[in-house]
Amino acid sequence: MPHYRSVDSGLKLASLPxxxxxxxxxxxxxxxxxxxxxxxxxxHESQNKTDGNDIGHLLPFIFKSFETPLPTxxxxxxxxxxxxxxxxxxxxxxALPVEGQSIEQTFPLFLNSLNKALAKSxxxxxxxxxxxxxxxxxxxxxxxxxAVQHKPDLCLSNEVELQWSNILVVAELTSSQYSxxxxxxxxLDTKAWLIFREQLWRCFVLCLSFCNEYRExxxxxxxxxxxxxxxxxxxxxxxxxxxxxxxCIVYGTRDCIGFDSTMSINPTQSRSAxxxxxxxxxxxxRKKTVKNRSDSHVQLEPHSMDPYIKYLSPSSATEPxxxxxxxxxxxxxxxxxxxxxxxVNEHEYDLLxxxxxxxxxxxxxxxxxxxxxxxxxxxxxxxxVKSYGERTQESMDxxxxxxxxxxxxxNVPGVPKLVEFWLVKVTPNQPDDTQIYRQKIHNxxxxxxxxHVHLILKPKARRLQEFRxxxxxxxxxRDIALIQxxxxxxxxxxxxxxxxxxxxIEDIEGGGSRGVLIDWEFAxxxxxxxxxxxxxxxxxxxxxxxxxxxxAQIQYTQSQTEGTQLKTASSSKPIQIGTVEHTYLDDLExxxxxxxxxxxxxxxxxxxxxHLNEVADHPGGKVTPWLPHEWNGSPLDANACxxxxxxxxxxxxxxxxxxxxxxxxxxxxxxxxxxxxxxVKKGETDTYFNDIIALLxxxxxxxxxxxxxxxxxxxxxxxxxxxxxxxxxLKHISEEEEDA
Numbered sequence: 092m093p094h095y096r097s098v099d100s101g102l103k104l105a106s107l108p109x110x111x112x113x114x115x116x117x118x119x120x121x122x123x124x125x126x127x128x129x130x131x132x133x134x135h136e137s138q139n140k141t142d143g144n145d146i147g148h149l150l151p152f153i154f155k156s157f158e159t160p161l162p163t164x165x166x167x168x169x170x171x172x173x174x175x176x177x178x179x180x181x182x183x184x185x186a187l188p189v190e191g192q193s194i195e196q197t198f199p200l201f202l203n204s205l206n207k208a209l210a211k212s213x214x215x216x217x218x219x220x221x222x223x224x225x226x227x228x229x230x231x232x233x234x235x236x237x238a239v240q241h242k243p244d245l246c247l248s249n250e251v252e253l254q255w256s257n258i259l260v261v262a263e264l265t266s267s268q269y270s271x272x273x274x275x276x277x278x279l280d281t282k283a284w285l286i287f288r289e290q291l292w293r294c295f296v297l298c299l300s301f302c303n304e305y306r307e308x309x310x311x312x313x314x315x316x317x318x319x320x321x322x323x324x325x326x327x328x329x330x331x332x333x334x335x336x337x338x339c340i341v342y343g344t345r346d347c348i349g350f351d352s353t354m355s356i357n358p359t360q361s362r363s364a365x366x367x368x369x370x371x372x373x374x375x376x377r378k379k380t381v382k383n384r385s386d387s388h389v390q391l392e393p394h395s396m397d398p399y400i401k402y403l404s405p406s407s408a409t410e411p412x413x414x415x416x417x418x419x420x421x422x423x424x425x426x427x428x429x430x431x432x433x434x435v436n437e438h439e440y441d442l443l444x445x446x447x448x449x450x451x452x453x454x455x456x457x458x459x460x461x462x463x464x465x466x467x468x469x470x471x472x473x474x475x476v477k478s479y480g481e482r483t484q485e486s487m488d489x490x491x492x493x494x495x496x497x498x499x500x501x502n503v504p505g506v507p508k509l510v511e512f513w514l515v516k517v518t519p520n521q522p523d524d525t526q527i528y529r530q531k532i533h534n535x536x537x538x539x540x541x542x543h544v545h546l547i548l549k550p551k552a553r554r555l556q557e558f559r560x561x562x563x564x565x566x567x568x569r570d571i572a573l574i575q576x577x578x579x580x581x582x583x584x585x586x587x588x589x590x591x592x593x594x595x596i597e598d599i600e601g602g603g604s605r606g607v608l609i610d611w612e613f614a615x616x617x618x619x620x621x622x623x624x625x626x627x628x629x630x631x632x633x634x635x636x637x638x639x640x641x642x643a644q645i646q647y648t649q650s651q652t653e654g655t656q657l658k659t660a661s662s663s664k665p666i667q668i669g670t671v672e673h674t675y676l677d678d679l680e681x682x683x684x685x686x687x688x689x690x691x692x693x694x695x696x697x698x699x700x701x702h703l704n705e706v707a708d709h710p711g712g713k714v715t716p717w718l719p720h721e722w723n724g725s726p727l728d729a730n731a732c733x734x735x736x737x738x739x740x741x742x743x744x745x746x747x748x749x750x751x752x753x754x755x756x757x758x759x760x761x762x763x764x765x766x767x768x769x770x771v772k773k774g775e776t777d778t779y780f781n782d783i784i785a786l787l788x789x790x791x792x793x794x795x796x797x798x799x800x801x802x803x804x805x806x807x808x809x810x811x812x813x814x815x816x817x818x819x820x821l822k823h824i825s826e827e828e829e830d831a
Contacts, residue, residue: 118240118281120725125280127727128453132317132539133271136530146332147321148530149312153297154339154347159213161338164330167208175208182327186305194264194305195244199225202245205334206341213342222341223249223259234258234285241282245299247340256289259348260340262299269302269309269323276300276311276320283313284452291448291458292356294523294543295349297340301326308333312349315456315475316525316539351473353515353545354442356431433462433471435513435545440464440471446554447592449474455541455612461551468551469510475525475541476612490514490542496611497548499582505574505597505607507548515543552595552607556689557698559801561760562794563604567596568686569787570606572679576780579675583617587673589681590630591688622670631732632688632722635680636740639733641671646729679783683771684736687749687764688719690757695808696801701754718752740772756808763790 139145167175169185176183185201188194202225210222226246233240234253245262246253261282263275270276283296290296295314301307307323326333339347346352431442440462449457457474476490488495497509515523526540558564571594578584588610595607615623625645629638694701706714718739724732739745749764766786770778798804 121281121284122277124725124727125284125452126277129280129317132453133276134317134319134529135271136319136322138322144332145322146324146336149319149321149528150310150336150339152528153295153312153349154336154343157339157343157347159338159342161209161331161335162212164334167205167212167334169204169208175204176330183330186326188305193227193230195227195230198264198301198305199227199245202337205337209334209338209342221249223247225262226253229253241278241285243282254289255285258286260297260299261286262301264301264305266304267302269300269307271320275302279311280313280318280452283311283318287313287452287456288448288450290350291445292351292354293349294346294351295528297348308336310336312528313452314525314528315451315454315541316477317453319528319530352517353435354431354433354473356442357429429463433460433473433545435471435547436511438464438511440469440547442471443468446470453539457610462547467549470507470548470551470609472544472546472548472610474544474546474612476544477539477541478524490544492614493546493610493612496584496614499584500578500611503574503577503582505570505605506578506611507607507609508550510547510549512547513545515545548609550597550607552597552609554698555591555594555596555685556693557696558596558689559604559696560794560798561757562791562796562798563596564689565760565763565787565794566791567594567604567606568682569784569791571608572682572780572784572787574606574608575675575678575682576784578614579617579780585615585617585623585673585675586611586678587613587615587623588629589678589685590633591685592630594682594685621672621674623673625671629677629681631724631726631729632719633681633684634732635677636733636736638671638673638677639729639736643728643730643733645671646727675780676778679778679780680771682783683767684722686767688722690753690760690764691717692719694754694812695756695805696798697805699805699808707752715748715751718748740768745772756804759794760790763787 136147136149138147164176165174165178169175175185183201183205185204186198189197206222206224224247226248227244229242229246230244231242233242234255243258243261244264246258247260247262248258250257261279263279265273265275267273267275279298279300283298286296287293295312298311298313300309300311302309302323306325306327308326309323310321312319312321324332324336344352428443429441430444433440433442441464443461443463446459446461447457448459449455455474455476457472460471460473462469462471476493478487478489494509494512497507500506501508517523517527521527523543524540529540555564555567558567571589575586575589578586586608589608593608593610595609596604597607598604625642629635631639634642692701692703693699703717703720705720707717721735721739722732724735739748746765746768749768750758750761753761753764763786767783770782770786799807
């Protein structure tokens with residue numbers, strides 16, 4: 092039966108700028124989101140029953156770099172006198188359930204004993220580093236994520252305190268038979284997303300499930316095209332297959348578990364972002380803990396994710412990369428620290444910091460880095476470009492669309508200059524795309540494969556929220572409107588994805604700055620009917636009301652046609668959802684939402700984030716939702732997102748909400764917001780580029796040139812907030828004493 096693909100509507104987790112809203116970021120809601128995103132995109136490998144040694148297509152491919160000879164399972168010893176595998180009962184005794192003990196307690200002990208036994212069989216390595224360990228400590232306690240409280244059964248990590256940023260592999264344990272729709276399958280979807288979100292250098296995330304009384308092992312691999320589940324391996328009946336899989340996971344190079352082999356990250360480098368700090372803060376505790384264990388003498392070729400390994404350069408094909416998301420940091424590394432290296436064609440770039448990382452599971456997986464080569468700074472865009480159909484010239488044109496658009500827009504002020512690009516290669520003749528991981532391409536997965544692309548861009552730039560004054564913020568928005576007008580009127584190109592993450596500020600040599608509009612991947616050449624594929628309709632909080640409404644219509648049609656969602660890939664062909672209308676007016680409306688978002692979500696210059704309660708409190712006890720929280724809706728409900736924006740724009744309270752919710756620092760921009768709001772409210776019949784540009788130019792001319800140093804302003808704002816908090820607390824204490 093034909094079906095709709097959720098991701099084809101253009102709205103998915105990658106459409107969120109800052110992660111899911113707390114309104115739907117609980118475990119069950121996130122499981123629903125990830126399951127919907129993976130609808131019919133999970134490929135289950137078939138088993139070759141005539142070949143007893145067959146382990147499918149995926150595992151030999153991802154583990155091909157592991158060539159270490161392994162002892163047979165029946166020779167591995169738990170102690171000097173005790174065999175780990177007992178051939179007389181055809182079982183691993185330590186893997187069997189123990190009465191009175193939870194499997195989450197006993198199974199990691201078994202897996203770590205297996206690791207130790209394998210390590211003893213290897214010839215001595217050059218270092219004294221330790222392999223990662225399996226932990227079952229979070230089966231009842233969620234990993235420390237602020238919103239999605241998932242509790243993985245088992246985690247493989249080099250760290251004692253587990254975070255999604257340092258977990259290498261997740262495993263789920265169940266006594267039930269495996270089913271994609273049951274817990275073991277569903278819960279791994281969201282956990283894979285959490286790992287992708289925190290570990291930016293993943294080509295794929297590898298997970299495990301042990302089902303059917305914990306004896307059937309399946310490897311689950313998630314990439315930006317969906318997922319793959321291997322055929323089951325009975326760990327007791329097929330012990331050598333099992334020990335091979337576990338050896339590759341624990342002792343193989345890091346590309347075996349999904350880390351990008353074109354780059355390396357320095358795990359010991361001082362980091363500014365909190366996530367980097369989480370990755371290294373427990374090293375001394377881990378060393379101290381392991382020093383007293385019986386297996387502390389192990390010497391082996393370590394898993395390349397081990398945090399004690401020396402820094403590795405990606406220049407050699409035999410040297411795999413090392414192990415970090417978003418952070419409110421300055422636009423360049425303050426002390427010129429290098430956090431890693433990346434290979435692009437024949438060049439090697441020093442990575443200075445992460446500028447932006449996407450939120451998606453299926454989709455682009457975009458990460459932007461500030462980088463340096465030969466003393467010059469660049470922006471690297473590392474992403475996976477979705478293609479359609481087979482590998483044809485048409486599909487390659489789609490992969491190359493951003494390259495073509497940047498070429499068409501070259502020399503336009505505020506449009507990035509393309510320095511070089513690379514279709515990443517896993518071998519000299521094989522581009523790195525997600526199709527090569529799959530044993531079979533099903534009808535339901537056709538057109539979903541992604542190609543790994545690196546773009547090197549100039550100039551370096553700051554994020555929009557790192558503006559230094561109100562005047563610079565407004566001038567940057569005016570410049571971006573000018574870029575949109577130039578693209579539309581002179582080059583007949585529509586950007587289609589104006590969002591906070593795509594608006595940046597370039598510092599001009601000799602003084603001053605200007606706005607930059609990046610990410611031209613979904614830009615299109617304008618057609619007579621203004622209809623285009625839905626894939627580039629925008630980022631949810633910044634999409635126009637009409638764009639959201641059109642996607643909502645598609646989602647409604649899907650809901651009326653689609654039966655039960657199936658995660659498993661099938662012969663069912665996805666229904667082509669056609670095109671949606673998109674004009675420059677949608678892009679201009681998006682720019683207004685970017686402006687309002689900054690003035691509400693930030694408290695001042697230099698990226699000073701404003702920490703908001705769930706609702707906005709006003710004098711008289713009135714409570715209203717924060718506008719950005721309303722706009723950052725669920726990808727599964729574009730209609731609700733469209734309705735909330737429509738109500739905001741058309742209701743009489745709209746302007747008042749802007750005034751109430753703008754941070755104190757931005758109150759001087761409320762008049763601009765109200766005038767711009769009226770232009771948005773008029774709709775497409777009366778709103779033109781020149782209206783917006785003239786409005787922004789007028790306010791640029793009236794804003795002061797002599798604001799204080801942005802860091803001083805930021806510190807002053809934070810001091811005022813602290814004093815207000817202290818005053819409120821003292822007032823509350825005084826009122827309690829009076830009541831007493």
